[in-house]
Amino acid sequence: MKKVTVLFSLSLISAAYLSLTGCQIVASPMAGGIYNETKYGDVATTHNSATKEGKACGTSILGWVATGDASVSAAKAAGGITTVASVDHSAKNILGILGEWCTIVKGS
Template identity: 45%
Template sequence: MKMIKLLATGTLLAALGGCATAVSPVGNGLFFTDVSGPVTASDNAAASKTGKACATNILGLVAGGDASITAAKEQGGITKVANVDYRSNTVLGLFSQSCTLVKGE
């Protein structure tokens, strides 16, 4: 009976693990991930404004949001883009969020 419970628990954890993942240059951690990375840059060095747009995933069952560059530009009131980065985080494969960060004028 103890072996059956252990197998059931292991199967459940394996089935749920990684259900909600995010973009990461190093892969997703089993318990927690919080990483940032570059997307692109321009020769427009001025960057006094920042815009952020995010998309979220819960349990791999429900996902939504607009993490586009366009949405981040609109949120920050940016018309000339200097650079674009992303920030991703996950918690236990149950929740993940990926955000696009735009800097510019």
Template identity: 45%
Template sequence: MKIKALFLAFGVLALNGCAVVSSPVGSALFTDVSAPVSATNATDASRVGKSCASNILGLVATGEASIEAAKRAGGVTTVSSVDGYSTNVLFLYARYCTVVKGQ
């Protein structure tokens, strides 16, 4: 009986994870929001680059949501603005994307 209780406790602890993401309004059961991160004096925004990272159950996180990765993806050399996009579904799946606009 003690062994079953130990396995049950271990299983609960092993599966206890939450996927959360940065958001300007906090997290809810479902979140899909965007927010500004940064802006510069550059006005031309003819190119757009996007980079994302995701998290599943708070156990597996992959991706690169850096500004540099977004610049590379869009071929942006001069940044005019940076925005962040957050998605969270029932704390099971979370995704954060960085979008860089510039030339």
């Protein structure tokens, strides 16, 4: 039983170490191992008709648990948008512990 406890403890420590030393836990065009907060465009048609903005986010903890709805449809609903003019994204990562991925939709 003692060997099983030691092996289990080592596997937990290894998993924790790998999750904290790996890449950031949210996608971004730039890497920031300690801190990353970036915003970047994905799809754009015309910004002239963009009178509203909606944002939808998901979060990740240690890269182990991720929750939220960062879809375009959720962002449209949040901003009351029916016609999409542009879709942007933002990503935030703090020490690989807390991550946030957002979709930002502009339109009318």
